[in-house]
Structure formats: C-alpha cells, structure tokens
Amino acid sequence: MPDTGLARQSTVYRAGTLGRRPAVPCDFAELERLAKRASSAEAWAYVAGGAGEGRTMRRNREAFDRWAIVPRMAAGAVDRDLSVELLGARLPSPLLLAPVGAGALMGRDSDLAIAAGAAATGTPYILSNQGCNPMEECAAAMGGTPRWFQLYWSKDERLVDSLIARAERIGAGALVVTLDTTVLGWRPQDLNLGSLPFAKGLGIAQYTSDPVFQEIVAERAGQPRERPRITLGAIRTLLAMSRNHPGRFWANLRSPIPRASVETFLDIYSNPGLSWEHLATLKRRTALPVVLKGILDPDDARRALEIGVDAIVVSNHGGRQVDNAIAALDALVRVREAVGPEPVLLFDSGVRTGADVFTAVALGADAVLLGRPHLYGFALAGAHGVAEVIRNVLAELDLTMALSGARTIAEITRERLRETGR
Incomplete structure (x- = not known):
C-alpha cells in the first residue's frame, strides 16, 4: 500500500524542522521549472514540447479546469484504500508510469532509473519501446513490481513478434500497443533545433x-x-x-x-499502414492482455472491444502528435458513455497532480498513466526523483479522497464532480 498523504506530509515537514527542503518540488509548476533548468535545449524540446502550436497540450489542461471536485463532509473516511484490480492483478493504486521515449536526453540510464523509482513505490511501469535500456535490464531492476511493455508496430512483422516474445519472457503484465504514432507528428520545437534523438542512437x-x-x-x-x-x-x-x-x-x-x-x-520502426486487420492478429500472437493506447473516438473504442482487446488507453499522446486535437479528458467522458461501465479504460495526457487522478477516475478511468512529471523528477534526482514524484501524486490523491469523503477508489464517482462551465 502507498504511504498515506498524512505520512507523506509528516516526512516532508519533519525534514523541514532540520532545515531540509524537498529535492523534488511538491507542486508541478516548480517541478517543471527546475527540470527545464536542468535540461539541455534539445532534451527540453523533445520531452516538454508538443505538436504544432501546442493547442492540444493546453486543451488537455483546460479540460481538467472544467471539472470541479465537490467535497462531502462527515463521511468518516479515516482510512483510505487506494488499491485497484486491473487486468487480473491487484495494484496498490490506480497510478502507472507511462512509457517515455528517449529519456536518456535527461540523463544516462533513464529507463533503469525510472524502473528503480517505480519499484521503490510499488508502481507499475510501462516499459517504452523507444527506451534507452533494454527491457530485460529494466525488468531486473524492478524485481517483483509489475511491468508492462509498450509496442510500436514495426514495418517488419518478424520484429513485431520478437518484441512480443521478449515482453512475455520478462513477465510483462500486458502488451500496450501505441496507435497514434504511425508517423511522427509535426513538432516545431524539435524541428527548429534539427534535433531527433533517434538519429543519434538514443531511444533505440x-x-x-x-x-x-x-x-x-x-x-x-x-x-x-x-x-x-x-x-x-x-x-x-x-x-x-x-x-x-x-x-x-x-x-x-x-x-x-x-x-x-x-x-x-x-x-x-513504425508502420504507417497499421490497420485493424493487423491489430486483430494480436490475440493469436500473444497470451498477454492486449491494451490499445491512443483511442479518442467512441467508434474506435467499440471497434477495439469487438476484436477482443482487454483494455483501452484514452490518450492524445500528451499533445505531441496532432495539434488542435480533442482533449483526452473530454474523450474519456465520451468513450466511457459509449462503451458502458464494464470495459477497462485507462487514461493519460495532461495528468499532473493527485487531484487530476481523482478527476480522471471520477470521469470513468480505471487507472491513470503519469508521463512528463516522473521524467522531470528523474531529471532532478534520478531514481529517487521518480519515486518522490510518485509519492507526492499519491499523497495528494489520498488526501483529496479523505477531504472528499471517498474511502476507496470505487467510491470516486462522477457524482463527486461538477462541471464549472469554463
């Protein structure tokens, strides 16, 4: 079980009495500011940048601002249980670390450090297909902590099968196929620098x-x-x-x-011709649960469920692929309404805080993927920084539950939110 929010606060405040402040800030704005200061121009362009004019990135955050939490009083939520059942496994919280490519731009052995930080908190990590350390080494660093594997569908089917087989051998709990990056989006920050990490052998x-x-x-x-x-x-x-x-x-x-x-x-590395016919072959190519990442339209969600996938990640790739796309949180609402309560829906894009996790769960997410924040923690303090970011997000989620009267994740329902009209 993750530490409670009160225990996390106590740890930070007790250190404060000794004159020690957190190495990793507890608010996202300062975390981002310090991470930018610690990064090269090329690293920051790739990690923090978005597609086009950045409208999708802004829209992701604006969507969260349109929903407000309505705290309920005298609920007796003395103890909270953050654990969830997901794809046949009991997880300590509804938080997973999203796959991040070319993380070594922010520091050497990025994936090993992220794996270690995830393991220190018992948080599952979705190993990136564009990682900077082989999946076998990352799995060894995680010990018994759950790990999933992200797959980009290559033009070479032999390579697709080889990556799937390796994911099975490292004990991956699921295969996460990213759909929204069959080609790279228009990313001006990288283009203006003429910087593509893969061209220098990073992320492969x-x-x-x-x-x-x-x-x-x-x-x-x-x-x-x-x-x-x-x-x-x-x-x-x-x-x-x-x-x-x-x-x-x-x-x-x-x-x-x-x-x-x-x-x-x-x-x-990626197949622009990826089709539903390709995806339909997965259930006979692997025994792993299959998760499709990048779904935004209810019709695509229905199609995914028709071919038998086990879960969907509602995501717009953190605003990195299509400028002026729908906010992922808005898409989550529409997809959940379309598919009903039973299918497993995960969510990413725009998640920054524990209150964001609470909001996404209330709007229908069974679990939430955390992306840029954990990489910023890595940039500041390596594996420890990753773990600190996770602890801060979960502490805020726990305290938000306490102050809103929710004792379990199942009690975080849409009735606990109101649309603000913004």
Whole structure:
C-alpha cells in the first residue's frame, strides 16, 4: 500500500524542522521549472514540447479546469484504500508510469532509473519501446513490481513478434500497443533545433538488443551506401551513435553497425499502414492482455472491444502528435458513455497532480498513466526523483479522497464532480 498523504506530509515537514527542503518540488509548476533548468535545449524540446502550436497540450489542461471536485463532509473516511484490480492483478493504486521515449536526453540510464523509482513505490511501469535500456535490464531492476511493455508496430512483422516474445519472457503484465504514432507528428520545437534523438542512437535500445533487428542490420550493413558529407555536425552525430550503441566506444566508432542500426530503425520502426486487420492478429500472437493506447473516438473504442482487446488507453499522446486535437479528458467522458461501465479504460495526457487522478477516475478511468512529471523528477534526482514524484501524486490523491469523503477508489464517482462551465 502507498504511504498515506498524512505520512507523506509528516516526512516532508519533519525534514523541514532540520532545515531540509524537498529535492523534488511538491507542486508541478516548480517541478517543471527546475527540470527545464536542468535540461539541455534539445532534451527540453523533445520531452516538454508538443505538436504544432501546442493547442492540444493546453486543451488537455483546460479540460481538467472544467471539472470541479465537490467535497462531502462527515463521511468518516479515516482510512483510505487506494488499491485497484486491473487486468487480473491487484495494484496498490490506480497510478502507472507511462512509457517515455528517449529519456536518456535527461540523463544516462533513464529507463533503469525510472524502473528503480517505480519499484521503490510499488508502481507499475510501462516499459517504452523507444527506451534507452533494454527491457530485460529494466525488468531486473524492478524485481517483483509489475511491468508492462509498450509496442510500436514495426514495418517488419518478424520484429513485431520478437518484441512480443521478449515482453512475455520478462513477465510483462500486458502488451500496450501505441496507435497514434504511425508517423511522427509535426513538432516545431524539435524541428527548429534539427534535433531527433533517434538519429543519434538514443531511444533505440529495444532494437539494438533484439536478435531479429540485429539480423536485419547485419544484412543492411554490408550493402553499398552513400557516404555522408563530412562536417562538424556529421562527426558529432557519428560520435553520439558510437557512444549510444551497445559495446565499446572505439570498436563502435570503427564499425558500420551503429550507423546501420540508426538507419534501419528510422526505416522500419513504425508502420504507417497499421490497420485493424493487423491489430486483430494480436490475440493469436500473444497470451498477454492486449491494451490499445491512443483511442479518442467512441467508434474506435467499440471497434477495439469487438476484436477482443482487454483494455483501452484514452490518450492524445500528451499533445505531441496532432495539434488542435480533442482533449483526452473530454474523450474519456465520451468513450466511457459509449462503451458502458464494464470495459477497462485507462487514461493519460495532461495528468499532473493527485487531484487530476481523482478527476480522471471520477470521469470513468480505471487507472491513470503519469508521463512528463516522473521524467522531470528523474531529471532532478534520478531514481529517487521518480519515486518522490510518485509519492507526492499519491499523497495528494489520498488526501483529496479523505477531504472528499471517498474511502476507496470505487467510491470516486462522477457524482463527486461538477462541471464549472469554463
């Protein structure tokens, strides 16, 4: 069970009497400000940036502001139970860590640190397909803490099957297929810097550690290729590729494999032709529960359930893919109304605080994925920073439940909210 909000407050205040302030701020605005200060321009553009003019990112937050919690008094909510049943497992809270790609922009071994921070709090982590550490190493860092695996559907079906098989071997509790990134969205912050982490070998560790991908790369490495024009930027990129590729730096620098790996990844990592026919094959390709991430339309949600998926993540990728898209929270309301109370719905995009988790659960989410905040915690204090962000979010959720009269997650219903009309 997560620490109660009162215990978390006591820990922070007791440290304060000794002159110690939290290394990781307890409010999102300060967390974001300090994380930005600790990050390079390229890292911040990729992690904090959004699609186009940023309207979807703003809309995600505005949607939360349109709902207000209505506290109920004298409910006797002395003890709260934050645990939930999800896909056959009992979890300590309705919070999971969302997959984040290229996290090493914010610090080395990002996925290992996030895995360790998640394990320290018993929080499930959805390992990223675009991670910077192989899934096997992350699973080892998590011990018995639940982990899921995110899958981007490659153009190579052999690679799809290989990634699924590896997810099964590491004991993943579910396979989370991201639907909304068959191509990268228009991201001006990255484009203005000419910065794509994958082009330097960051965020492709699941691929370079995969035997099928290695076979594909070996086939391509021996083929004639155009020699790049030698510039200072090209030399820096080659050095970055060699540093980020598994193995010894000097051996990588002399080898064609690091560059061939990057080029191969960029060619095949995601499939623009992904269709419902592809997705319908999953139930015979794996025994893992299948979760589809990126659903925003009720008709897509119904279609997903028709092909037998086990859960849906209502998400607009944190506003990173389509500018001027519907707010994910608004989509959650519509999808829940369309599919009814039984299907398992998860939610992400715009979640910053424990009060946000409360609101999303009240509007129909069975669980909530936390994205950027935990990566900001990592930027400030590594694995400890990740754990601190989780503890703060869960503490606020627990205190919000106490002050609103909800003793269990099941008691957080839509009746506890009012639309503000904003």
